[in-house]
Amino acid sequence: MINIWRKKFILSHSDQPTTVEDIRPTENDYETLDAKTFEAIEAEALFHAINQTQTETGRLTLYRSIARPAQDAIMLQQKQIALREMESDPQLYDAITKFVSKTASGEKSLKYLLYGEFVGGLTTEDPSSRTDKLEFGGYGYRQYVDGTEFAVDLVEGAAQIPQPQSPYLRTLLDAFRDFGRSRIYALMQGPAYVSGSKFKSQKEKSAFDLFSRFRPSLFKLVPIVTFFAASYGILFFFQNFMPQFNVSYIGYGILALTVPVFPILLLAMGVSDRDSIIYPLRKQFRESPELAKTVEAFGMLDELLSFCRYGQSLVGDKVLPQILDEKQHRLTVIQARNPLLIKSIPDYVPNDIHLDQAGRVLIITGPNSGGKTAYCKTVVQIQLLGQIGCYIPATQGQLVPAEHLYYQVPDPGQLSAAMGRFGHELQRTKEIFFNATALSLVVLDELSEGTTFEEKMTISEYILKGFHKLGASTLLVTHNHELCELLQKDSIGRYLQVEFMPQGPTHRMIEGISKVSHADRVASAIGFSQRDVEAHLERQGGNH
Missing domain, CATH: 1.10.287 (Helix Hairpins)
Structure with a gap:
């Protein structure tokens, strides 16, 4: 039996439901991606690009996969096997699709039961007009009936799905069956019996127990x-x-x-009834590991369906990358395309990715606007998609799950007078370096800016050599070809440059180190070349 469960379930046992804000990485609460990397690689946009879930639980499950990707290679391999089984077995795929679609409409009822606030009165009201909290009129009877019916429907609906072959899918369906045998399910299925602060299911109650039957209705x-x-x-x-x-x-x-x-x-x-029965009962429901696993399995089935739909929607090549269980990170992809740009740029130029033992440090040079940043984001986004068990837009791929993903970009909004740009960016590089391991993927967009050329060379050299010794897969974007030549002497790194033709960049990465600058071409394109400046000064002089 494989372990596919997270330490923290989507179903919250607190008095508030889980939201994306609870899942998104923060400065002090993150796993594979820290908050700065999450923003830099456009993880939120990546989520929206692949999200085709039908349920709120599925949406949160997929968001968690993106924000906190799994590192277990065996589990990811099994997740891919499950995805392939669903796609190769139409009967199984249709059964899971119907199950998720049919039960999706009742999903909110469980949320309302577990986290609603019932303010009393003879009428009930829908919380759609409320954005601050789930507040209802009445005493929770309607929510109790609808919420418990949804839980029962989950178990009964899952029982109609044919038995799959893949361990991942079997584990998910076992969660529904285990919940169906639990005490909490018996209470939710009803009837529930109450005496003081104690509750019993019909199976637990004997003929001699002085327990009264709970009837979820105001009119008894x-x-x-x-x-x-x-x-x-x-x-x-x-x-x-x-x-x-x-x-x-x-x-x-x-x-x-x-x-x-x-x-x-x-x-x-x-x-x-509300204070002595419904509230105490739902507290037991929220704290039930069996119910939490069932809700989790429901979301994970929806996530798999979303992967299937995403794969079907991709135009061009797609592949489930081979997941490798190794002690050092590597990523090899053939004809990789950027997951965020391929829809807006149909003729997006693909590139290969080679981060392996021979080229663990990859240094990318070339003029601005050539595609260096897009390439680096493609590398990290492809890694992330593969590491959640999803398709990647490429012809071939294999990867080792990363323990950490880091992406450093200039962050002028966070500068402090005490440190300046150089100190601030060096602090970020230090943070990455001391947390990186051989299972890390690190992208550095320039190094040691804001200091003299000599100091930049010295600091950049020992930092890159440090990452090389750590064994982390490291990409550096730089205009500093002198640094490249220095590292080349020690046989460190693989070198790519942006290909430029007379008419402009081709967005292809080719081997080599770029020593040319196209700053004047960029300045001319935006109307700020030397000629533009001189013309402006002449016009100003003529006005005086």
Whole structure:
């Protein structure tokens, strides 16, 4: 049996449901991707590019895969096997699709039950107009019925799916079956019996237990009949036992006074049910590991379906990369295309990626606007897609899951007067270096900016040699061809440059080190060349 479960489930056992804000990496809470890398590689946009889930749980599951990708190579291999089985078995694919589609409509009802706030009253209201919290009128009866029915539907619906062959899918379906055998499921399936603060399912209750059956409705037969029987008893008493005093009208008066008491009695029963039954029961539901796994499995099935749809939507080559279980990171991809740009640029120029033992340090040179940054983002985004078990837009690929993904870019918005640009960027490089391992993928967009050329050369050299010794896969984008030549002497690195033709960049990466600059071409393209400056000065002079 493979372990496919996360340490923290999507289903929250707190009093608030899980949101993307709870999953997104922060400065102090991250795993493979830190918050700066998450932003730099456009992970949020990547999520939206591949997201074709149908449920909120599936959406959160996929978002978590992107924000906190798995590092277990064996699990990722099994996830790919499951994906291939679904695509090769139409009956299985259709059954899972129907199951997710059919149950998706009731998904919110469980969320409302587990995390709703029931404010009382005789009516219920939908929370669609509320954005701050899930607040409902009533006492939670409707939410209890709908939410528990959804849980039952999950178990019954999953039972209709044919038994798959892949361990990953079998583990997911086993979660539904295990939940169906649990005590919490028995309570949700009903009836539930209550005595004080204790609850029992029908299986647990014996004939001698003094437990009353919980009926999730404000209108309960026994209390209502008792109330009206008592009212009738009062009237009957005055009419039949005190006629000699001719005060039977008192009975009618007392009966009239009891009529307004009836709705108060109902509301009191509602408050009691909410506070002593529904709230305590749902706390047990939220804390149930079996229910959490079931909700998790539901989201993971939807995630797999999303991968299938994403793969079908890709125009051009696509592949599930081979996942390698090794102690050092490597990534080899043939004809890789950028997952975010291929839809807006149909003729996107593909490039190969080779990060392996022979070229663990990859240095990319070339003029601006040639595609260096797009290439680096393609590398990291391809790694990320492969590391969540998804298709990548390429013809071939193989990768080792990365323990850390780091992407350093200039961040002028965070400069401090005490450090300046050089100190701030060096601090980020230090943070990456001391956390990187042989299983890391690191992208550095320039090094040691904001200092003299001599210092830049010295610092950049020892940093690159340090990453090389660590064994991390390291990409450096630089205009510093002197640094490349220095490292080449020690046989460190593989070197790519942007290919330029007379008419401009081809966006292809070719071997070599670029020593040319196209700054004037870029300046001319935006209207700020030397000629543009001189022309502007002449016009200004003519105006005086």
